[in-house]
Every structure is written in structure tokens, then in C-alpha cells.
Amino acid sequence: MQRLKILNSHFITHNVKRFVLEKPPGFEYAPGQSARISINKKGWERKIRPFTFTSLQHWDYLEFIIKIYEDHKGVTSQLGKLTKGDELIIHDVYGTIQYKGPGIFIAGGTGITPFIAIFRALFESGNLRNLALLYSNKTTDDIILHDELTKMLGPAYKNVFTQEGVIGFRERRIDRKFLIETIGDFSSRFYVCGPKNFTEEICDALVSLGADPEFLII
Numbered sequence: 001m002q003r004l005k006i007l008n009s010h011f012i013t014h015n016v017k018r019f020v021l022e023k024p025p026g027f028e029y030a031p032g033q034s035a036r037i038s039i040n041k042k043g044w045e046r047k048i049r050p051f052t053f054t055s056l057q058h059w060d061y062l063e064f065i066i067k068i069y070e071d072h073k074g075v076t077s078q079l080g081k082l083t084k085g086d087e088l089i090i091h092d093v094y095g096t097i098q099y100k101g102p103g104i105f106i107a108g109g110t111g112i113t114p115f116i117a118i119f120r121a122l123f124e125s126g127n128l129r130n131l132a133l134l135y136s137n138k139t140t141d142d143i144i145l146h147d148e149l150t151k152m153l154g155p156a157y158k159n160v161f162t163q164e165g166v167i168g169f170r171e172r173r174i175d176r177k178f179l180i181e182t183i184g185d186f187s188s189r190f191y192v193c194g195p196k197n198f199t200e201e202i203c204d205a206l207v208s209l210g211a212d213p214e215f216l217i218i
């Protein structure tokens with residue numbers, strides 16, 4: 001368990017906040033891993049929630065990108081109020097999504113966070129190739145790190161919007177029909193991350209279209 005100071009925090013969309021934390025010496029984690037975190041404030045120390053590292057191991061700070069649910073009155077609503085100098089408690093680090101090779105990445109909302117770490121690591125090492133990202137959000141205002149994703153992935157990055165008509169962008173849900181039209185070859189590896197119903201629906205559709213369940217990283 002480590003108590004870590006917030007070095008910087010600010011909103012990067014209307015409801016998503018970036019946190020930069022001090023990194024203790026020897027602290028280890030890998031792209032796609034998450035930490036169980038609480039707030040070092042009276043009454044909040046034991047309210048622990050999982051969040052994914054978006055920074056890389058060799059950086060000299062830790063970064064998290066967190067959607068603030070103002071109306072839940074839970075941990076993220078408190079995180080929304082924290083500023084520089086406040087402290088978070090990192091309880092432990094655990095593995096979630098691991099990069100296993102090229103494939104198609106499908107993210108919904110903050111489900112992009114493990115992919116950000118994976119893409120950053122591959123981009124830095126010059127190995128970001130033969131992969132594509134389908135990123136679903138309600139509207140353009142909800143996209144996290146659009147410019148960086150565009151820079152890293154170029155034309156392999158596609159946005160999908162469920163609520164907004166934007167010229168030049170796809171405007172619909174990622175469902176079976178969408179997958180048939182967008183992905184020709186279902187023998188690829190697939191990485192899927194997002195809300196539970198999003199991942200379930202997409203994984204069911206992928207398997208029904210011939211994707212190998214062994215090649216699904218959820």
C-alpha cells in the first residue's frame with residue numbers, strides 16, 4: 001500500500017479527469033494493468049475502486065485517466081474534487097488486459113485506458129503496426145485523447161458515435177451488422193474493453209461471426 005501525492009490534475013473532457021501522481025522508487029506495473037485505489041481522506045480510505053495506468057513503467061510519474069460520475073456520490077465524484085497536493089492510496093496492482101500481438105482493438109468510453117498504455121508502449125518502441133482501433137463514444141465531446149490516438153494510429157483509428165451525427169464520422173453502435181461491414185477477417189485477434197454490456201454484446205457477435213474465443217482478450 002502506498003500513499004501518493006497528486007502532482008497535477010485537470011479535466012480533459014467534460015467528465016474525464018487526468019491525474020498525475022508521484023511515482024515511488026521501484027514501483028512496477030505493465031501496460032494494461034490496473035491499480036486498486038482509494039482517497040487518503042477521512043472516511044474514503046477504504047472505499048477502493050479499480051483504475052488503469054495510462055503511464056508507462058519508465059516514466060517518472062504515474063498517470064490515470066478517470067471518468068467522474070458526479071451523481072453517484074461515490075469515489076469518482078470525490079476524485080473530481082481533488083487537486084494538486086491531495087493524496088491517493090494505491091493498494092495493489094493487478095493484471096487485466098495484456099498485449100498478445102497485433103489485432104483489432106474495440107473500446108467503449110473509458111474502456112480505452114488499457115489500450116492507451118498498450119499503444120503508447122508500442123508507439124515508443126516503434127512496434128505499433130498491424131492493429132486497428134474502433135472507439136465508441138456517445139458524442140465527439142466524450143472522446144479521450146483524440147489527438148494522441150490519431151497521431152499514434154493514423155487511419156487505423158476509427159471513431160463510432162452512438163448519439164451524435166457528425167459529418168465524416170460513423171454514427172451508430174458497434175453491433176453485429178457493423179462488425180460484418182467493418183471487419184472482413186474474423187480470424188484476427190480482438191481486444192475488447194468497455195462497460196459490461198458493451199463487451200458482452202461485442203464478444204458474442206465476434207464469436208458468432210467466427211472469431212476464435214482463444215483470440216479474444218477482454
Ligand SMILES: Cc1cc2nc3c(=O)[nH]c(=O)nc-3n(C[C@H](O)[C@H](O)[C@H](O)COP(=O)(O)OP(=O)(O)OC[C@H]3O[C@@H](n4cnc5c(N)ncnc54)[C@H](O)[C@@H]3O)c2cc1C
Nearest residue numbers: 034049050051052065066067069072074075076077110113
Ligand atoms: C479493471 C478495471 C479498470 C478500470 N479502469 C478505469 C479507468 O482507467 N478509468 C475509469 O474512468 N474507470 C475505470 N474503471 C471503472 C471504475 O472503476 C468505475 O467507474 C468506478 O469504480 C466508479 O466508482 P464510483 O464510486 O464513482 O461509482 P459507483 O457508485 O461505484 O458506480 C460504479 C459503476 O456502476 C454504475 N452506476 C452506479 N450507479 C449508477 C447510476 N446512478 N447511474 C448510472 N450508472 C450507475 C456505473 O456504470 C459505474 O461505473 C475500471 C474498472 C475496472 C473493473
